Each structure stands twice: as structure tokens, then as C-alpha cells.
Amino acid sequence: RALDLDAFRDPALARELIERIAGIVGDRPIKLMEVCGTHTMSIGRYGFRSILPKSLQLLSGPGCPVCVTANRDIDHAIALARLDGACIATFGDMVRVPGSTSSLAAEKSAGADVRIVYSPLDAVDLAARNPELQVIFMGVGFETTAPLIAASIVAASERGLSNFSVLCLHKTTPAALRAIAGDPACAVDGFILPGHVSTITGTAPFRFLVDEFATPGVVTGFEPVDILEGIALLAEMVVDGTPRIANAYRRGARDGGNPVARQLCARVFEPADATWRGLGALPASGLRIRDDFAAFDAARRFPVDIEPTREPRGCRCGDVLRGVMAPSACPLFGRACTPEHPVGPCMVSSEGSCAAYFRYR
Ligand code: SF4
Incomplete structure (x- = not known):
């Protein structure tokens, strides 16, 4: 039976959640990271970065394979x-x-x-x-x-x-999140956890975020109401100082x-x-x-010589993937680097942060 997703796209419910988030966040600076590239695309498509409070930053993370x-x-x-x-x-x-x-x-x-x-x-x-x-x-x-x-x-x-x-x-994914959670340059207050990955892993592999870093995480789906609900839950946990790992995507991911x-x-x-x-x-x-x-x-069957590694000149994909730089802050963004002529992978991939920022800017 096809799942009715209308409720997760309901504009009235979305507006209600946006107001709720604004009320929770106020002027408090909060940085949340969406781990998954599909979330990055949805956040761009629905324009959440421009609708949500200015003090709430949504950073893109390392979730584009x-x-x-x-x-x-x-x-x-x-x-x-x-x-x-x-x-x-x-x-x-x-x-x-x-x-x-x-x-x-x-x-x-x-x-x-x-x-x-x-x-x-x-x-x-x-x-x-x-x-x-x-x-x-x-x-x-x-x-x-x-x-x-x-x-x-x-x-x-x-x-x-x-x-x-x-x-x-x-x-x-957990190892990458551990690296980011432990990096003071990233300073992430909470993670929007990947719905698709959690479908396989469940929520247990993300518990270390709370146990080791007192950082909350919410597993969410990909519709606008899913994402806003996840953000509201995370903002509440950050403001109240009650970090936990929550699953707001029960129709897709079981806890186990x-x-x-x-x-x-x-x-x-x-x-x-x-x-x-x-x-x-x-x-x-x-x-x-x-x-x-x-x-x-x-790798074992066909040993080959691999050329010396060179990174694309001027590309800041590494910083974008750690959430320490917004794609639009890369000097090449939209100039030397566009989806037609990508310099780095974040502009190539359909789930890449730079491609999402370019498409929905
Ligand atoms: Fe900059 Fe392009 Fe690399 Fe993105 S993909 S960081 S815009 S060079």
C-alpha cells in the first residue's frame, strides 16, 4: 500500500513548526548539522535556511558518499x-x-x-x-x-x-560523526541524523553522541514536516540541556x-x-x-599503480564536508565551479552540498 505523504507536506503544519522553532530558539545561536545529502537537498528545496531564525545555522555534513x-x-x-x-x-x-x-x-x-x-x-x-x-x-x-x-x-x-x-x-557514518563531534572547529550543537542509514543501523550506533559528547541527535525523514519536526526536537534538547537520541522517522526506521x-x-x-x-x-x-x-x-585481485594524489586547486570540499565552511563561502563557488564545470565532488553529486546551494540559492 502506497504511503500517504500528504500529512508530511502539509503547509499549515509546516508553518506551525516554523513558529514553534522560532519560539524555542529565540536569539540563541544554535548550530545543527544535517548529516545526510538527501536532507541537504530537501532543506535547500524548501528554503528552510532563509525561513528559520537567523541564529539557527543548518550546516551540511559528510553524508554525500x-x-x-x-x-x-x-x-x-x-x-x-x-x-x-x-x-x-x-x-x-x-x-x-x-x-x-x-x-x-x-x-x-x-x-x-x-x-x-x-x-x-x-x-x-x-x-x-x-x-x-x-x-x-x-x-x-x-x-x-x-x-x-x-x-x-x-x-x-x-x-x-x-x-x-x-x-x-x-x-x-558513526566514525565520521565522532570526528566532527570531537572537533572544536565544528562546534555542532545537534545532529539531524540520516533516515536512510538508520533504516539499517537503527539508533544504537548514534548513542555515543550523547554519552561522550552530550550532543543530541534526531533521526528524521525527508519531507518538510519530518525535517522541521526534527529541528524543533533538537532545538528543544539544546535549549533545555537534555540531549538524547530520538527517532522521529518511525515510518521508515525502526529503533533496532x-x-x-x-x-x-x-x-x-x-x-x-x-x-x-x-x-x-x-x-x-x-x-x-x-x-x-x-x-x-x-583491490586484492588487481594490484595497480596509483598515481600520486593531487587535490583540486582551490577547492574547499573538505571544509564544506566538516561543516566549517558554507559552500557559498568557497571562492570558486558559482564562478570557476558550477554543476556544468565542477571543480570538486560536492558540486558534482546530486547529493552534494555545493550542488544543493547552487541549485536553490
Ligand atoms: Fe568550492 Fe566547488 Fe569545491 Fe564546492 S565543489 S568547495 S564550490 S570548488
Whole structure:
């Protein structure tokens, strides 16, 4: 049965919540971070930054998977794309993100086999149909997409495919939030937690925000009323000094998350250190393919030389992803860097903060 979302888009209810937030916040400076790129897009689309009290700052966080992928990892995918007989399959946005000196799109123009797929299972089918190709799926994403990648590896194993593998660049969100919560330069008062990720993880992995940093978090959905309700709850907790982790997205995320999806991930992946754009190397913040499935790990199967890393000149994506700089404060924003000619990943991705600010400015 289709879910009726009208109540979550009700303008009268939204107005009521905006007034409630204004009453709670008053002139008090409060910084909230929306962790998820989809929240960033919704906040831009509904113009919340200009409607809500001036003293309430909404910062965009590290929740766009394409944006937080480090340049070295993009260069790794590019090096794999240059192998004879290799076919790189990935999601659309990733293809346009510039690496140190190239991009997957540039490699495709130069003759490499780079294909956009909508699901990793499509990449498994591609491998099954083309035994002469080594199909390498560039796996980028958070806890939401990790179960799909795990399912694709199990499927490839069960189908006996020897020409499918994954460059596993998956990341897990709590480690990034720990880095931000502990960074005085970020000074975030509360987190709008990602609804999609929480569908898998549940709320427990975010409890450390309260226990270690006395910082509240609210899991919210993506409709205007969802987001405003989350902001109102967070503002209340900040003003009253009563931090907790609340779930305001019960129609999408259960407190316990999805244990079946987590079990599937635990079967295929184990925690590993990962490097995030903007946050650097964070312990146990990524996923590595377990030894049992090493035959499907492109990093182990195809050792390649990766070029020395160069960051895009003048790009401040790292600061944007930590919430210490608004996209519009980047000197390149809207000038040298636009969605048509992006300098950094935050302008490329459909979930990128710079793209959202540009689109809804
Ligand atoms: Fe990077 Fe462009 Fe964003 Fe500046 S506006 S931070 S150059 S993506």
C-alpha cells in the first residue's frame, strides 16, 4: 500500500513548526548539522535556511558518499579502468568526479569501458552476460548501500562468476560523526541524523553522541514536516540541556534497524580504516571484504599503480564536508565551479552540498 505523504507536506503544519522553532530558539545561536545529502537537498528545496531564525545555522555534513570519497580512491578506480579487459561499473555521479588528473568520464572518452548501473546486481548480470570482461563494481556508499553490495558479492559467488569483483570503498557514518563531534572547529550543537542509514543501523550506533559528547541527535525523514519536526526536537534538547537520541522517522526506521541486512553485511564485510575527504583517515570507518570473499575484492585481485594524489586547486570540499565552511563561502563557488564545470565532488553529486546551494540559492 502506497504511503500517504500528504500529512508530511502539509503547509499549515509546516508553518506551525516554523513558529514553534522560532519560539524555542529565540536569539540563541544554535548550530545543527544535517548529516545526510538527501536532507541537504530537501532543506535547500524548501528554503528552510532563509525561513528559520537567523541564529539557527543548518550546516551540511559528510553524508554525500560521492563527496567523501578520497581522491586516492578515485585514482584507484581510474587505474583499474585502464587495465586491459576491465569494465568499471558504478553509480552515475561517481563517473564525473575529478580525481588527481583524470576522471572515469575522461577515461571513458579515452576508450576505457566505464558503465553506469543502477544496482550492483546489474553489474553481476553484466559480468554473467560478458564472460570476456572483468567487471569491477566501484562500491561507494554508506550503511544503506552496503547490504546491496554484500548481496551482489554473495550472488556472484553463488553463480560461480570469476569475472565480477568490487572495489570496496564503503564507509560507516558513526566514525565520521565522532570526528566532527570531537572537533572544536565544528562546534555542532545537534545532529539531524540520516533516515536512510538508520533504516539499517537503527539508533544504537548514534548513542555515543550523547554519552561522550552530550550532543543530541534526531533521526528524521525527508519531507518538510519530518525535517522541521526534527529541528524543533533538537532545538528543544539544546535549549533545555537534555540531549538524547530520538527517532522521529518511525515510518521508515525502526529503533533496532534491519538486523537481516546487518547480518548480510557482517558475513561479507569487516570493519577497516578508511580515508574520508575532509576528515582524513578514521579508524574502523570503512568496510573491507572478508577473506572468505577475497576472490571478489578488486583491490586484492588487481594490484595497480596509483598515481600520486593531487587535490583540486582551490577547492574547499573538505571544509564544506566538516561543516566549517558554507559552500557559498568557497571562492570558486558559482564562478570557476558550477554543476556544468565542477571543480570538486560536492558540486558534482546530486547529493552534494555545493550542488544543493547552487541549485536553490
Ligand atoms: Fe569545491 Fe566547488 Fe564546492 Fe568550492 S564550490 S568547495 S570548488 S565543489
